[in-house]
Amino acid sequence: MILPYLIIIPLLGAFSMPIVSLLGRRAREAWALLISGATLAVAVQVFRDVWNRGTIVYTLGAKSPFGMANFPIRIVWEVDKLGAIMVVIVAFVSFLAVLYSLEYMAHDTGLEKFYTLILILELGMLGIAITGDIFNFYVFLEIMSIASYALVAFRNDTWEAIEAGIKYMFVGSLASSFVLLGIALLYGQYGTLTMAYLAIKMAENPTIVAKVALALFLGGLLFKSGASPVHMWLADAHPAAPSSISAMLSGLVIKVGGIYAIARIIFSVFSPAVNLTTVGWIIIIFACITLIVGNAMAVIQTDMKRLLAYSSVGQIGYILLGLGIGLAAYGTKVGEIALAGAIYHTVNHALMKALLFLVAGAVIHELGTRNLNELSGLAKSMPKTTFAFLIGAAAIVGLPPLNGFASKWLIYESSALFNPVLGAIAIIGTAFCTAAYVRVLFTFFGKPSEKVIEAKEPGPAMLIPMFILVATIIIMGILPWQISEKFMIPAARALWDVFGYVAALMGVG
Amino acid sequence: MKKTLAFLSLLVIFAALLLATHPDYGIKFGLGGDEWLRYRYTDEYYIEHGVEEVGGTNIVTDIVFDYRGYDTLGEATVLFTAIAGAVALLRPWRRDENE
Numbered sequence: 185m186i187l188p189y190l191i192i193i194p195l196l197g198a199f200s201m202p203i204v205s206l207l208g209r210r211a212r213e214a215w216a217l218l219i220s221g222a223t224l225a226v227a228v229q230v231f232r233d234v235w236n237r238g239t240i241v242y243t244l245g246a247k248s249p250f251g252m253a254n255f256p257i258r259i260v261w262e263v264d265k266l267g268a269i270m271v272v273i274v275a276f277v278s279f280l281a282v283l284y285s286l287e288y289m290a291h292d293t294g295l296e297k298f299y300t301l302i303l304i305l306e307l308g309m310l311g312i313a314i315t316g317d318i319f320n321f322y323v324f325l326e327i328m329s330i331a332s333y334a335l336v337a338f339r340n341d342t343w344e345a346i347e348a349g350i351k352y353m354f355v356g357s358l359a360s361s362f363v364l365l366g367i368a369l370l371y372g373q374y375g376t377l378t379m380a381y382l383a384i385k386m387a388e389n390p391t392i393v394a395k396v397a398l399a400l401f402l403g404g405l406l407f408k409s410g411a412s413p414v415h416m417w418l419a420d421a422h423p424a425a426p427s428s429i430s431a432m433l434s435g436l437v438i439k440v441g442g443i444y445a446i447a448r449i450i451f452s453v454f455s456p457a458v459n460l461t462t463v464g465w466i467i468i469i470f471a472c473i474t475l476i477v478g479n480a481m482a483v484i485q486t487d488m489k490r491l492l493a494y495s496s497v498g499q500i501g502y503i504l505l506g507l508g509i510g511l512a513a514y515g516t517k518v519g520e521i522a523l524a525g526a527i528y529h530t531v532n533h534a535l536m537k538a539l540l541f542l543v544a545g546a547v548i549h550e551l552g553t554r555n556l557n558e559l560s561g562l563a564k565s566m567p568k569t570t571f572a573f574l575i576g577a578a579a580i581v582g583l584p585p586l587n588g589f590a591s592k593w594l595i596y597e598s599s600a601l602f603n604p605v606l607g608a609i610a611i612i613g614t615a616f617c618t619a620a621y622v623r624v625l626f627t628f629f630g631k632p633s634e635k636v637i638e639a640k641e642p643g644p645a646m647l648i649p650m651f652i653l654v655a656t657i658i659i660m661g662i663l664p665w666q667i668s669e670k671f672m673i674p675a676a677r678a679l680w681d682v683f684g685y686v687a688a689l690m691g692v693g
Numbered sequence: 694m695k696k697t698l699a700f701l702s703l704l705v706i707f708a709a710l711l712l713a714t715h716p717d718y719g720i721k722f723g724l725g726g727d728e729w730l731r732y733r734y735t736d737e738y739y740i741e742h743g744v745e746e747v748g749g750t751n752i753v754t755d756i757v758f759d760y761r762g763y764d765t766l767g768e769a770t771v772l773f774t775a776i777a778g779a780v781a782l783l784r785p786w787r788r789d790e791n792e
Contacts, residue, residue, distance in 0.1 A: 195766075199773065244763045251746065253738045259763045297781035304774050311767070323767035330771060334778025341786035349782075369713055372720040375732045393720055396713040
């Protein structure tokens with residue numbers, strides 16, 4: 185059983201980092217790289233296990249979660265197909281972010297804390313993706329959140345980092361406390377903390393407490409995902425963080441702590457007890473606001489990273505739209521396509537937004553400015569970086585040979601079939617998104633400005649992660665429907681199948 | 694305007710929470726007898742079997758270090774993260790001599 189190593193390895197890496205750091209800079213960097221690489225290897229193995237043998241249930245501390253009772257008394261991990269996809273994407277992007285940091289963060293101080301925190305951030309996200317216990321989910325949500333507050337404010341000599349960190353921390357802890365309050369209500373009413381068993385108890389006795397708890401969960405988790413009325417922290421936090429961290433925040437944290445958590449809690453815990461159409465429409469409304477606001481705000485930005493941050497908000501809108509339709513059209517073909525599209529877009533957006541933030545980091549690293557007006561003609565002096573940006577931008581807009589096309593197509597198709605108005609809103613969002621990225625590309629291919637002429641390409645430690653992502657995007661773009669058929673649709677079906685989720689837990693004992 | 698709206702939504706949340714913790718509609722307080730077994734079956738199990746399964750006579754430590762030890766590990770990580778974060782943010786500023 186390899187699953188525990190998914191937690192053991194990053195935990196070992198993070199807790200031993202202060203000691204390994206005593207050996208010097210090289211040792212610390214090699215250790216961080218080794219730990220995140222080993223985690224990636226374990227994650228791939230876990231993914232293969234889940235795909236070959238179905239949902240993995242693992243009990244901490246005993247052979248079965250039941251002891252001498254007929255209900256679970258111990259913490260369980262339950263990794264289904266969606267969880268396995270999240271595990272792989274988290275480990276992959278985190279590994280690239282660590283690799284990129286070796287060169288990108290070279291001029292910063294306090295790096296032993298930086299690598300400790302980045303490994304803890306990865307640990308927190310992996311913990312969320314594999315857990316089957318609702319309080320344990322909260323603990324790992326906090327681990328992830330606290331590490332990301334500290335990493336956002338890591339460059340403590342810039343005013344914006346501190347400001348963004350404070351803002352993120354204040355509202356983020358409020359959102360986390362909503363989640364905790366929801367868990368307290370559920371425990372008070374149903375007396376168990378295991379997600380699958382909670383689903384059974386809730387189906388037997390749906391009460392007003394469950395509805396209040398669901399509202400609190402949704403409020404807290406929509407905040408963590410950067411959905412629209414509460415996206416303000418994101419637009420400050422992502423530009424202020426170091427770029428490797430922005431890539432992880434935008435690619436992973438908002439997906440795992442927000443989207444994945446919403447999907448898991450609604451489908452695997454609440455779906456037998458609440459009216460899914462209502463919940464679906466609530467999410468769809470937020471999705472539409474998010475789509476329009478995020479993409480429209482991206483068009484008017486002059487700061488490169490802020491543009492990417494607003495674009496992340498906009499893309500979260502697509503994912504929420506797919507998720508909302510998947511709920512509102514539960515049990516139909518349209519809903520299945522929408523949910524598969526949402527999962528697919530989660531993966532794709534993690535890859536392409538990580539790539540775009542890494543490119544932005546390379547530009548800032550070489551030129552020291554994020555202002556788009558000063559970056560004209562970058563294609564002349566940094567052709568490789570510009571090429572990587574071109575691929576990322578084309579993928580995020582959804583041009584056919586790249587991976588963004590298939591996932592967006594699934595969402596467009598299902599939203600148009602479900603309700604044509606939603607399809608139209610999705611298209612408007614994409615129009616804004618295209619405008620924003622075309623504007624950046626025009627700047628990059630314009631006449632070189634004085635500042636840009638002396639710029640050089642970054643070193644290999646920054647270019648390699650960028651080009652690994654470019655290669656992944658292109659390869660995934662070549663096989664869009666195969667990936668959708670083989671991975672995304674089964675993952676969507678597994679998420680829908682709440683009986684399967686419960687049976688996997690109860691079958692252990 | 695925003696403040697009024699925020700205050701009103703706080704009132705709504707507060708009312709919803711009062712409803713959810715009202716014994717007639719939602720969570721009951723001071724459980725005993727049959728209700729204890731119905732709502733607190735997990736706690737009953739820990740009290741019944743804690744000593745024989747874990748060996749400690751303090752049921753709280755039995756739970757936080759054995760049954761739910763993984764959560765405690767997570768809490769220790771939270772503390773470690775908080776310390777690492779605070780130390781990282783309170784470090785001296787980097788001197789920008791050659792930029």
